[in-house]
Amino acid sequence: MELGLTGKTVLVTGGSKGIGLACAAAFIAEGARVAIASRSADNIARARAELGDVLGVEADLADPAEAARLVATVEREVGPIDVLVNSAGAAKRTPPDDLTPEAWHAAMTAKYFTYIHVIDPVVKLMAARGFGVIVNVIGNGGKIASPVHLAGGSANAALMLATTGLATAYASRGVRVVGVNPGLTETDRVTEGLAADARLSGISAEEARARAVARIPLGRMAEAREVADVVVFLASSRASYVTGVNISMDGAVAATVV
16 A cells, blocks of 8 residues: 655654654655654664664653754754654553652653653644644553553543644644554563563562453554554555544453544
């Protein structure tokens, strides 16, 4: 299927590993010009060794000035951003008795503002040009409350509302905004989350993983490339009438009618 992404400029935050890395690779395969961002120069170097000649920018997106610098760098060195994929940042999983106001603030900074700080300048640039797509990769924890992920899940829920609200605000100016909500996916981030679940439940990490997979009707976790396939489609001209929605990819764990 021709997706019309050849020559498009794509920025993937969190593009050095996990779902973000898989998204970067998928866009490159479609002929897009890709830039990735990460807090870690080492992770960027490893990703570039896998992806090839892509722009890698080290930036801490919890800082709005760093996010603005990232956007300016990509626009200057690669081109006007046609597609923004947000996949950076993860909130620490914390048992409810260990939550503090500081932990709630940290979760919002780590997950919500790492997206918003990039979205804000990019969506305005896209609106001024009359075209653009933003795809936010937002964990399904924003839809399903978890005792060890209350703060992070709340940040995810806020991002989902921001996604739909921005889509409405900018639809008439040629910008689409979509959310993808992966469930358990074969990434280091999920492995860390399962370890936290195991500690809270007093079981081994292996048992926590087995219990988690047993709750998935498809019988397995998602692969990062499967999430990337959906992201790339949503960013393409083939999905030109899809905006203002948050699409679950959880293997039918939570059967819902939206």
